[in-house]
Each structure stands twice: as structure tokens, then as C-alpha cells.
Amino acid sequence: MTNKYMLKLNRQNIILLLSLLLWIETIIAYFVDFNLGIEGVLQVIIALFNPFGFILLILCIANFFVRDKFFTISLEILFSLETIILIANVIYYREFSDFISIDTMLSAQKFNGAMGKSIATLIMPQDAIYLINLMLIIFLPFVIKKYLQVKPIRLVNKVALLFVSMLLVITNLTISEMNRPQLLGRTFDQTYIVKYLGLNFYTIYNSANKVNEDTEKNNVTTVDIDSPLEETADIYAKPNKKYFGIAKKKNVIIIHLESFQQVLINMRVNNQEVTPFLNSLYSDKNTISFPNFFHEVGQGKTSDAETMLESGLFGLPTGSFFTKLGPTNTFQGAPAILQQKEGYTSAVFHGNVGSFYSRNKVYKNMGYNYFFDQGYFDQTENSNIGFGLKDKLMFQESVKYLEKLQQPFYVKYITLTNHYPFDLSDEDNDGFIKPETQNNIVNNYFVTAHYLDASLQEFFKYLKKSGLYDKSMIVLYGDHYGISDDKNTALATLLNKDPSTWNKFDNAQLQRVPFMINMKGLSGHVDNEYGGEIDVLPTILYLLGVNTKGYIQLGTDLLSKDHNRNVVFRDNNLINKNYTIFKNSNGSFDVYDNKDGKLIDLNNYPDLEKNITQIYDKKQKLLNTSDTINNKNLLRFYTPIGFKPTNPQDYDYDQEDNKLNEINNSLGNASTSLYSQNNDKTTTSLYETNAPEVGN
Numbered sequence: 001m002t003n004k005y006m007l008k009l010n011r012q013n014i015i016l017l018l019s020l021l022l023w024i025e026t027i028i029a030y031f032v033d034f035n036l037g038i039e040g041v042l043q044v045i046i047a048l049f050n051p052f053g054f055i056l057l058i059l060c061i062a063n064f065f066v067r068d069k070f071f072t073i074s075l076e077i078l079f080s081l082e083t084i085i086l087i088a089n090v091i092y093y094r095e096f097s098d099f100i101s102i103d104t105m106l107s108a109q110k111f112n113g114a115m116g117k118s119i120a121t122l123i124m125p126q127d128a129i130y131l132i133n134l135m136l137i138i139f140l141p142f143v144i145k146k147y148l149q150v151k152p153i154r155l156v157n158k159v160a161l162l163f164v165s166m167l168l169v170i171t172n173l174t175i176s177e178m179n180r181p182q183l184l185g186r187t188f189d190q191t192y193i194v195k196y197l198g199l200n201f202y203t204i205y206n207s208a209n210k211v212n213e214d215t216e217k218n219n220v221t222t223v224d225i226d227s228p229l230e231e232t233a234d235i236y237a238k239p240n241k242k243y244f245g246i247a248k249k250k251n252v253i254i255i256h257l258e259s260f261q262q263v264l265i266n267m268r269v270n271n272q273e274v275t276p277f278l279n280s281l282y283s284d285k286n287t288i289s290f291p292n293f294f295h296e297v298g299q300g301k302t303s304d305a306e307t308m309l310e311s312g313l314f315g316l317p318t319g320s321f322f323t324k325l326g327p328t329n330t331f332q333g334a335p336a337i338l339q340q341k342e343g344y345t346s347a348v349f350h351g352n353v354g355s356f357y358s359r360n361k362v363y364k365n366m367g368y369n370y371f372f373d374q375g376y377f378d379q380t381e382n383s384n385i386g387f388g389l390k391d392k393l394m395f396q397e398s399v400k401y402l403e404k405l406q407q408p409f410y411v412k413y414i415t416l417t418n419h420y421p422f423d424l425s426d427e428d429n430d431g432f433i434k435p436e437t438q439n440n441i442v443n444n445y446f447v448t449a450h451y452l453d454a455s456l457q458e459f460f461k462y463l464k465k466s467g468l469y470d471k472s473m474i475v476l477y478g479d480h481y482g483i484s485d486d487k488n489t490a491l492a493t494l495l496n497k498d499p500s501t502w503n504k505f506d507n508a509q510l511q512r513v514p515f516m517i518n519m520k521g522l523s524g525h526v527d528n529e530y531g532g533e534i535d536v537l538p539t540i541l542y543l544l545g546v547n548t549k550g551y552i553q554l555g556t557d558l559l560s561k562d563h564n565r566n567v568v569f570r571d572n573n574l575i576n577k578n579y580t581i582f583k584n585s586n587g588s589f590d591v592y593d594n595k596d597g598k599l600i601d602l603n604n605y606p607d608l609e610k611n612i613t614q615i616y617d618k619k620q621k622l623l624n625t626s627d628t629i630n631n632k633n634l635l636r637f638y639t640p641i642g643f644k645p646t647n648p649q650d651y652d653y654d655q656e657d658n659k660l661n662e663i664n665n666s667l668g669n670a671s672t673s674l675y676s677q678n679n680d681k682t683t684t685s686l687y688e689t690n691a692p693e694v695g696n
Contacts, residue, residue: 011063011071011153012161014144018075018136019056022082025129026051026199032126033090035353036195042179046172046196053168054200058082060165063158072144076137083133085203090127099194101206101327173197191355209324224628225637231625232552237538237562245545247519249342251472252540253463254309254412257452258302258419259482262291262512264449269435269494274446277457281476281516287524290558292577293515295480296532298570302414303357305479308533309412310334310366312553314626315570321630326362330635332551334537336367336646338410341546345369345406349398350414351377351389354653364648370660371653372401383693385424391417391455392428392691399462403674403683404660406667407471415455418448418482427692430454439490445482458689465686468674470520475540477533478513505592505599508573508580515558517543530577531558532567550640552629554622568619574612581612589616 009017030036030047038047059082062075092100136143176196177183183196193202265282267274282289297304297315303322304315310333315321335346347370354360354373363371377389377397384390389397395413402411417424422444432450434443456476463469483491485507489499497506515536518524534555538548542557556563566576574581579600582590589612591600602609629635639645664671664680674683 012157015056015059015063015075015161018079019052019059021132021136022055022079022086023052025133026055026086028126028129029086029090033124034093034191034194036191037353038195042175043195046176046179049168050172050176050196050198051200053165053172054198055082057162057165057169058200060158060162063153063161068144072141075144076140079133079140080137082200083130083137085199087127087130089199091123094124099191099199099202101210169201191353220632220634220637222637224632225634228552228625228629228634229638231621232554235554235556235564235622236549237556237560237564239542239547239557240559240561242523243559244542246522247473247543248545249408250519250544251408251468252338252344252410252544253472253474254410255456255474255476256302256305256309256412256414257476257478257514258415258417259445259480260418260449260452260478260514261482261510262293262478262514263491263495263510264446265291265514267494269446270433272432274432274450275453277453277460278476278514278516281456281460281518282514283526284518285524286520286522287516287518288522288559289524289526290515290529290531291512291526292528292530293477293513293558294511294530294532294567294569294575295478295513296534296568296570297480300357301480304570305477305533306357306412306414308555309477309536312534312537312548312551312555313629314534314554314623316630317570317623317627320357322357322359322362325630325633326365327358329365329630329633331366331646332635332640332643333366333646334540335363335369335410337541337546337551337643338544339367339369340642340644342408342544345409347372347401347405347409347411348414349394349401349411350374351384351391351394351416352387352414356387360653361648363653364651365646367646368651370401370405370656372398372656373653376401376656380693382425385417385428386419386421388416390428390691390693391415391452392458392689393693395455395459395462396687396689396691396694399466399687400682400684401657401660402468403466403678404664405673406663407672407674415452417455418445418452420482422448422482424448424451430690435494437490437493439487442483442487442490442494449482454690458687462683462687466674466683473517473519473522473543475536476514476516476518477536478515479533480513481511483510504582504590505580505597508569508575508582508592511569511575527558529558529563530565530567530575531555531563535563550643552635552638554626566615566619568623570623572616572620572623574616574619576615579612581616583616589613 027048036047038044059075059078062071062078065071065074089099180192180196183192193205264274266279273279281287295305296308299318300307300315300320300322303320307313307315307321311331316324335344338344339346346368348359348363348368349372350359351374354371354375360371360373374388377394383393394416398413405411421441424444424447428451429447432447434447437443460469463472488507488510489502492499492502492506532555535558536555538553538555538557539559541548542559566574568574572583578594580592580594584590589602589609591602591608591612592598593600600608664673664676667676675681
């Protein structure tokens, strides 16, 4: 055959063919190896669309090398890198259900240690498709040399192909942002970035974040911790002797009430109690309740609440601390403190995937012994709603793990059903009649809150039947608002308020969330003290008899006489017993009197303005201190006396159920778990639920 009839390819054709191959392989990985949680037609289209543009953009770089030799070399390198990134993520994901970070890639020792199992055991039959890439990498120079057209490609054609690839990337980003607003700003989950924007985008995004983090963290010395230490010492509040250590050695059960606002407590709609069980708990003789307790979260929302609960530091002004800094930062978290001080075992129960908010990494840095995510619970066709497992099922299934934890334990339950958009089927509803405002989101909010309340009642009944209740201190708190400010006017009618006069003062009052401490024998009462989520950790530790003086925590014990009663929001606004304070962009303040909700003319009260300025400056300094500690990872430079820094490599959340069994068996008569104390008999039969999925 003469050259006249031989197949000839130009550069554009070769780049497109290689891009097409990588695109096909990536799509296979998306739907076979990765669990991206793709839902709905639009997300399927986005997932199919997102890899191609960026792959084409990367390979197009080779097109700008004039000489064929350098074009071939650069294309081979770029194609090899794309293949390595894909294969590395596929193998890593099979082991950890997460995507490999640039930090792990750059550290061969860390990567090898992280993989744990032999890579050979992670190879699957479908990986044979990557052999095509290996063959191309080997023979690509010969193919190009033999079949590449001699005629050079015009610059305008090279630019045109590059422009098309960039347009595909921009289009993908635009559509993704429309389907998931603040996708990059809040960054709930690395999986979301891959699902919407692709592996290449994730790799570049992760690399950029690492550069920013390293720049921030490397530009510090040990003396930078001095100022936060001084700030912590300045705000320290002495324990209340009446309550200090009253719960010593008790189990601690934290119940994280998703999107639950204080306004729901004792509220009635259509002559029904929205939360009858929580209402009874709120006024129980064994409960201390705080009606003037506020969330202090930013864009990180749920993860910000966890940050404050576990570390005593605020979340970040933008984005989620968990996903941005949590996987690499040093913690002096509640699980590690209680384990080292009092011998506590720690665990988290959550019906979502472990990678959401990077919890599967952050919890290791905090020192959590166990993490039971969605994979540890039975999944059926109707068991999940919104962001994961329904609450009744999560609580009911958790007890098979809870009963085998060594006591005392510190556990956290993160509920999900009362999460936006508050969808719940009729069969999950026990007949509760929702209100009929003009906004269906607001209407449904009361239905899911009622469901959460019923879930808690079932769980408490089990705790009392099993005997765990008598040995435990139970802490319940709302993580953040459920109804956003733009929908509060629809809520106003249910609060006997006039929607036409609703203003930012009213919005601020609705930022109250429940905070209750329930324990048998506790001197219960409704405490009108003002406080926020930053105060939860020192309050809990004092009740357990652990003094916080040696730790860097920016809240104060709510039961202490020295507690700071000024609550700062993450948007820098303030609230206390007397005033609700907003900082304007021009530096002035809008101050409302809490008694009547009226705006105060500060021109008539110069001393008040001066006092408010001082309070504001102190609280702003507190937020800045927290941001400095977090952004620069300053806790690595300070270790409290008697505290051992947590090593995340000591924790592995795989095969948790087997670990529990092994520990119970190895301890024998020394085991303190409920299961062992019940003569190695399960207590799961004590749990009663009316969840239709269980079939009771």
C-alpha cells in the first residue's frame, strides 16, 4: 500500500481521539467505581458532560509545540498524567471511598501507608480498559511518526480548539453552579466537585487550596501562638462549683438536631404540638434548658456547629473549616481530651456518607475512635431521604453498635431528616397536619421537625429500657436555622407577626436554637442566660469535671458566673440580653432594644454607642483570633500539659463492627460495654419504632 492510501491524522484528530478515550474511561469510573450520589436527569447529564472539556483543555497544550517531536513528547506526558490521576483515584477510592488529595500524591510514604492493603487486591476486572492507555503510552510516538500529517496546523485552528475546550469547561461550571449554588464557596464534599466538575477540576482545586494553606501555615513561628494564649486566658471563666464534675464518668450522648430552631419548642399549629416530646424534655425536672441560645455558624453551617462543639473554635468566615482545613489541622478536640483525661471511648453516628464535609478525615484528627456513617446502616429503597438515612432508622440501627462501646463513652448523633428541603412522605407522617402558609418549604419544615421529635422519643425510650439513661448525660442542640431569612415572612403569620413589618431584628431573634442538658438527678430549670454554640464545649467539660484552663477555647461555661453574655454571629453582628446589634458597611451600628424591638437613635445615647463599640471590638477580636488559629494551624505549636497530640494514622473507620466485637471478646469480664454487662446478649429487641420500613 502506498502512502497515498494510508490513514493520515492531523494533530487535532489525535488529541480528540485521546480525549474521547479518557472521557469514556472516566465515565466508566464515575458509574462503576465512584459513588457520586448522582440523582435526577440533570445530574446525569452534568456527570456525562463534565470530564470531556477539561481533558480536552489539558491535551490541547501539546498542540502549541511547533516541532512534531516536542508535540509527541508533551502529548505523551499529558496523556500519562491524565491516566495516572484517573487510575490513582479509582484505586484510592476503593480503599477509602474518597478522592486522593495532592498532599497524599506528593508524599509517597504517606500514600503507601494510607493504602494499607496491597494495591493488587484492589484491582478489578474492569481495570483492563486502562491497558489501552498503557499500550498507547508505549506506542504513541511510533503511531504519530507514521500517521501524522506533515502539513502543519494553523495557529487559528489550535486557538479555536483551545477556545472550544475552555467554553465546555465554563459551560459546565455555569450549569453546575445553577444546580448546586455556592458549589466551590461552601464545598460540602469533595465528591460534589467531582460529580459536577470532574477529576481534573478537583485535582487543580485541591492543589490551589494546598498552596494557599501552605503559604498561610508556613509564614508563622511558635511566637504566633502567644497572642491566642493571652486571649484565652483573658476570657477564661471559672467553673460553677455547684455543677463542676456533677456528671463525672457519665456517658455523654450528644444529639445534633439538624436545622432545628428554638421557635419550634412549645409551638402549636392546627392545634397540635409540633414537638411534644422535646416540649416535655424542655421542662423536665432533669433538664437544664437555654431559651436564649444562638447558633453562630457561617457558610459551613452543620460543620461549623461541629467545629465549635468539638474544638471550642469558630468556623471560617467563608466556606467550611471541615473541608478547607480540617483534614490537615491539629486539634485539641473533645474526643481526645475525654479519652486522655477520663478514659472515654468516642463515636459518631451519621446517616450520610463519611466523605461529606470530609468527616472521615476530620474525625481522625479530633481523635474519634469510631465513625459509623451511611455504609454501616441497612439501605432499602425507601430508607433514605434528602442527605441520607431517615432519623428513626438511624437511631434504631445504631444501638447494635452503641451497646458494644466501652463505657464511659462520648458519642454524637447527627440527625438528617429535618434538613432542607424538608421532604417527607405521607407514610412517615403519623397524621400531623402541616400548616398552610404561602411557602411550602415552611409548611414541610414542621412535618420533618415533628418526625425528628418522634425519632428522639423512640431513642429515649430505648435508653431508659436498656439502663443507659441512668448512666448518661444527654446534650441536645440545634446546629443552625432551618428557615432562611428570605422565607421568614411566611413564618411570621404562624408567630402572630405582621409580615409587612418584619425586619432584620426579627430575623436575628429567630437564630435561637435549642440547647438542653438532660441527666437523671440534675437540678433542672430553664436558664435564661444568653450564649452561643461556642460555649457548648466548656460547659460540657465542666459538668464532666474537666477544667478547660489549659486549652485554647474561645467560649465560656454557660453555668459559670463569669460567663460572657455577649453572643457574636459569624456575620459579625451581636446580641445580648438588652440589645440586638448590627454593624453597617459604613462602620455605624443599628441597635435594637430587645424589649420592644425598636431601633435606638444612638445620637441620643453616646455612652451606649461607646459601650457597644467596645463590646463589638472585643468580639471581633475573638473571631479574628479563631481565624488566625485555624488558618495558620497554630495549635501545632502548643500542647496543653498532660495532653498528647492526636495522630490521625492511629484511626481507621473500616470494619468498625468487627473491631467492637474483638475488643469485647478480648476484654472478657473486664469489658464495660452494655452488651457485656447484659451477659453478651443484645439489647436491640428493646428498641421500638413505628418506622414503616422496619415493619413493626
